[in-house]
Amino acid sequence: MAPSINNAKCVLVTGATSGIGRALALAIAALPSHPTVIGVGRRKDRLRELKEAGIEAEEFDVNTDRASMKGFVDEMIKKYPEIDMILLAAGIQREVHFKKEVNLDSIATELNINYMSVVAMITFFMPHFLSKAAAGQPCIIAPVTSGLAYIPAPWVVNYSASKAAVHSLCIALRALSKISPPLVESELHDVEGTTDALSKFWVPIDAYTKEAIEGLQRGDDVVSSGFAKVAYEKFEKPKDGMVSEMAKRSATHSKK
Numbered sequence: 001m002a003p004s005i006n007n008a009k010c011v012l013v014t015g016a017t018s019g020i021g022r023a024l025a026l027a028i029a030a031l032p033s034h035p036t037v038i039g040v041g042r043r044k045d046r047l048r049e050l051k052e053a054g055i056e057a058e059e060f061d062v063n064t065d066r067a068s069m070k071g072f073v074d075e076m077i078k079k080y081p082e083i084d085m086i087l088l089a090a091g092i093q094r095e096v097h098f099k100k101e102v103n104l105d106s107i108a109t110e111l112n113i114n115y116m117s118v119v120a121m122i123t124f125f126m127p128h129f130l131s132k133a134a135a136g137q138p139c140i141i142a143p144v145t146s147g148l149a150y151i152p153a154p155w156v157v158n159y160s161a162s163k164a165a166v167h168s169l170c171i172a173l174r175a176l177s178k179i180s181p182p183l184v185e186s187e188l189h190d191v192e193g194t195t196d197a198l199s200k201f202w203v204p205i206d207a208y209t210k211e212a213i214e215g216l217q218r219g220d221d222v223v224s225s226g227f228a229k230v231a232y233e234k235f236e237k238p239k240d241g242m243v244s245e246m247a248k249r250s251a252t253h254s255k256k
């Protein structure tokens, strides 16, 4: 049976100080099973609010190098040895216009936050999860991607590519559950000043959270809704069988 969030004992959520990460962290903490929830972010005032809501709060900037990421993960495992799920929602979105000026530093930062930090967290949590799984405790790794991983948006090309990279990583690793939201109410677009325009189309955070939690409770491989679900079913789902086939072939190949 697919691992369900209903069996999770301790869930670490990055990006927990606003938007989707915050809503999911609060919803997970309110599950009947009452798992411990650890909310991670940079903004101290928001972390304080999480603490007041009964969530453990840890300050950490995921835009960092490998050594400090490893230090953070080791510290979390030591402090919360029960961690059996990570939900990786920290992310940023920047507009890039290739026909105008391109800021490569900004592109590298977006890639580091949206992709490299996810790869590094998975890498450093993996030995802990493997030993838990060997002892019979199923673990869940749930990176948040986006419908734009399936259909890239021309105004946020690097963001779309970063989410496509996370998506590709997930389907290749297969053991993972991942979350791909449509346009959802959050603070993601505040930096670019497009929040007002997008608020006319986005899915309200409460409606989205309910659907996402239900998917995590069922143990869906891909927790998707709205436009992201349509795009996933049309363009990505057919890949699943092919990836399994390739995995079988590579297992045969590596035995040789």
Ligand SMILES: NC(=O)c1ccc[n+]([C@@H]2O[C@H](COP(=O)([O-])OP(=O)(O)OC[C@H]3O[C@@H](n4cnc5c(N)ncnc54)[C@H](OP(=O)(O)O)[C@@H]3O)[C@@H](O)[C@H]2O)c1
Pocket: 014, 015, 016, 017, 018, 019, 020, 021, 040, 041, 042, 043, 046, 060, 061, 062, 063, 088, 089, 090, 091, 092, 093, 113, 144, 145, 146, 147, 180, 181, 182, 183, 184, 185, 186, 187, 188, 189, 202
């Ligand atoms: N909203 C949507 O329409 C939508 C659609 C598809 C996918 N998504 C994805 O959903 C996830 C959450 O986004 P959101 O829409 O909820 O946006 P949001 O409200 O802006 O939340 C982003 C979160 O990421 C954290 N974060 C950003 N940079 C960080 C850093 N360097 N270190 C640590 N934490 C950092 C922020 O915390 P601090 O600022 O406190 O550090 C905040 O908690 C993202 O991965 C986003 O790409 C969103």
